[in-house]
Amino acid sequence: MQVAYVAALVALLTVSASAQPFLPGTGFAPLAGIAARMNYTDRDIVEFLTNVECLEGLFDTWGTFGHGFNNNLTLGGPTPIGARKANLSDQVQSHMEEIALNEQGHALFTRQAGSSLPCPQVDFTGGFNQWYAAAYNLSKGQTIESVFGAPFDPFASDENYLLSVLSLEELGATGNKGLTLLTSNPVIADGIAGLATSATAHATVERMLLWERRNNTVTPFNETVQQVFARVSAMRDTLDGPQLDDQGLVNTDPRTIAVPLYYPNMIPTDVRGLTFSRTPQQVINIAVLGNPSGTGVFFPNGLVGNITKPTGYDVLASGLDSFPASGARVVSQESTQAVGPLPNPVLLPNVTGELDLTQSLAGPLDNGTASTRGYSTVPPGVPNYTNGSQVAVAYPLPSSSGSSSVASGGRRLFF
Template sequence: MANPSCLLYAFLLLVAFQSTMINANTVIHTPQCRPVAASSNEKIIFSVNLLLYQAQFLLHASIGVGINDVSPGLVQGPAPIGATTANFSNSVRRVIEEVGLVTVGHLRALVQAEILDAPITSPLIDVSAEAYAAFVNVAFNVSTLTPPFNIYANSPSFVAAAKLVTGIGLSQAVGLGVLRTLLNDVINSTLSNRTSEVVNQLGGCGVKAEGLIVPLQLGAENRTTSNVVPADVNSLAYVRFEREILRIVYGTGNATMPGGLYPGGFIGSLNRRIRDLQLS
């Protein structure tokens, strides 16, 4: 495994330079699709909201424990809503567990580097099957699927919906790529494509989420139909800014209206500024 200090340095670079990471074919048309002015520390804390969710979500889904069971006293705050152990094969479970454990390590490294104080305050997060079913219902334009969608029912359902979390964070490309590669052979391409469409719709800043299978002309160098990490024509990963992220994870399409995966909203001064200035 890579040196923890190297991993932390890479994470901090991604966060600190978020506002300059604009890809060659990315066009920012409106103020709603631009970064919000913030310090590096504010951006790190904003991103920690995503790391906390990812760690709790993947650990509970794989081995039925949370962050403090792995690293006692690392976090404080309300218990996740609807935590459930998923119906995975043993091989899939091990990979999901590893990505969750790696995320805990990233959080602990931020404390050890004195960037964050321990215990880290966690927002209220909703990892329930119902929270994800709400996104999928929108994807299929129904009030409720029959039977209701259950992200924890099997591996294909999990990976298709889990990219709502692992696919939008600043440091999530590795975790997302692992999940997508591992489960590519059991993909429900319709579900994957539909949920990607919902993510793009909620984000409101163009097509940045893509399915796991794409037409050849959209694959890497027009040579693949697999799509391990969504990327532009130059295979550069798309960047989402703060308000895009909030619109998606809240499930409301509005960065000032919490809901969805974060019923109480993000924590941190950057989120408060977005809310107070009504930067929807």
């Protein structure tokens, strides 16, 4: 990352009047927990995006319209395996048409930003059946069909399609957000930020549509939408390191913002209300279910470009925390000690990474299970008194004299 661009970002974050740039290792620490410097080129980043946007965009476009991208945005890439029109209600169809057109636009962005690579081969049939087999923790040799009596069809219904769309959408949302600090070109970074915010908006719509259907049964699993997605969320979270950065449709996890009344979770965030970030390797590791070759599941022939494998980094690392000091890796990271604390006037010293900003606030809780993501029913209105990250919100309450009192009448809200 160029020093001038880093300085500009820091100036914006700190609202500092200082004209002195922050040199590498002298104080700049990305608040999202992503690497301060990477040895990727901008073209590497854009070509990596080709994989993500082709996977998401082709699934959304085929399922919504029954055909692939317009204007040869695949650049000669093959037709996805199992692609067809989904069986959608009028309500879901109308929402998905806008989302699918946006996803075509995302693919167009990668072309305009310089990617000339064809879309990779993607597999919807085998990909989603392996995906849900992993979510249900099936043993090697077991398949969805052998266990449940029929394969999973992502195009069969509103429920199946939305579950599958959201499974991919949030990989794009978190992965795109994680890329914003990895480019040296502010124009490309601004475009990628647009991808991230757009994908997050898509995911929110999809979550709301699924929330309305949360008690509907999903074929062939004979579990509710809420339960199935709780399994998906838990599975994704176990494939990107120990940090908590994935949540179900219902969130009762006391380490995060969990609204007590029915615990709806339309926008997954940490305790500060910030959406999550993932590195390219974390995204790949989830998409190929941990295969170190970077092949299989949705990418039977692998990804295109130079960023194609989940290996070369420590899957247990997050941001600047516990990153490997040696060994082959794609990422080049500075240590926590080298980065140092954020400079004044920021009033939060020694910010070191995502684990310190989120995980350590809340204490130990197994984030590899579906129990806090909506799989288990929790009575509505039960506050999260176990949350170690309580936020005190004081507001005036009328006193007997008609005046307001904050000191004696404040109310504590538990998030």
